[in-house]
Amino acid sequence: MRILLIEDDPQLGRATQLGLDQAGYAVDWVQSAEAAETSIKMHHYQCLLLDLGLPGQDGMSLLKKCRAAGFEEPILILTARDQVPDRVMGLDSGADDFIVKPYDLDELAARIRSVRRRLAGRSREILSHKGIELDTAARQVRLHGDLVSLTTREFNILQILFEHLGQIMTRDQLEQALYSWGDEIESNTIQVHIHHLRKKLGKELIRTMHAVGYVIDKE
Known part of the structure; x- marks a missing residue:
């Protein structure tokens, strides 16, 4: 955020x-x-x-x-x-x-x-989807009950995509939400973070919409 x-x-x-x-x-x-x-x-x-x-x-x-x-x-x-x-x-x-x-x-x-x-419109800090539980207060992620270690950027990207299930988030939208003034952003930074998230949580979790952005499907 x-x-x-x-x-x-x-x-x-x-x-x-x-x-x-x-x-x-x-x-x-x-x-x-x-x-x-x-x-x-x-x-x-x-x-x-x-x-x-x-x-x-x-x-x-x-x-x-x-x-x-x-x-x-x-x-x-x-x-x-x-x-x-x-x-x-x-x-x-x-x-x-x-x-x-x-x-x-x-x-x-x-x-x-x-x-x-x-x-x-949520009553608690836990976001759940496809066997993944994301605790925004403790900043922890579990996959089928097992704790998964994520970097700060990886966690933040996952949270954004969880909060916008079914919505395509562009690279620019993600960068705007993740980086403050003075942060250095390489052209493939978001792509690298998405790659790591797929390795840790499953390659089918996040879909790439070619030339548009990324999305986690609701279903």
């Missing part, structure tokens, strides 16, 4: 970016609402983490702009403001969650998973 973190505190921003990166997320980090607006126009993000006390345009204004423009992905507010009216305003303006600083990174990751799970 690719996340945009909008936080003007350098120390907190860097720590959050590193912590979520270690949890398997691709995180782009900006320090102003203006930079966030530019990034949202250029990239597709599956989640925004939004500080309210930003320089210039504040986070609440950015939140309202995003929702008015049709941005439908989760937006979680991260703020030092802990008064009830602030929470009510944020939630009523379109935020999916309101997290008061200082926050624990494990809890933040859990809240991101929870919001994504609710929006997908």
Whole structure:
């Protein structure tokens, strides 16, 4: 999952970016609402983490702009403001969650998973298909009950394809979701990861749609 973190505190921003990166997320980090607006126009993000006390345009204004423009992905507010009216305003303006600083990174990751799970209409973190169980919280995969070791990228690709069963995901869509700024992407990187997934989970699991992308069939 690719996340945009909008936080003007350098120390907190860097720590959050590193912590979520270690949890398997691709995180782009900006320090102003203006930079966030530019990034949202250029990239597709599956989640925004939004500080309210930003320089210039504040986070609440950015939140309202995003929702008015049709941005439908989760937006979680991260703020030092802990008064009830602030929470009510944020939630009523379109935020999916309101997290008061200082926050624990494990809890933040859990809240991101929870919001994504609710929006997908799922009640738990286990995705099951064709004898494969994918635990998005523990980041573990089992094939017919046996634990299968996957790299971070392999796990993320499998999760994306599981969450979009029957839908063709293009290479560009996968790259957009997997890589943040500064990551080096070779032309055959996705192909290599798909090859490894097939070796570990079965060559028939993921179909290649020539010149289009990849899909895991529902049936």
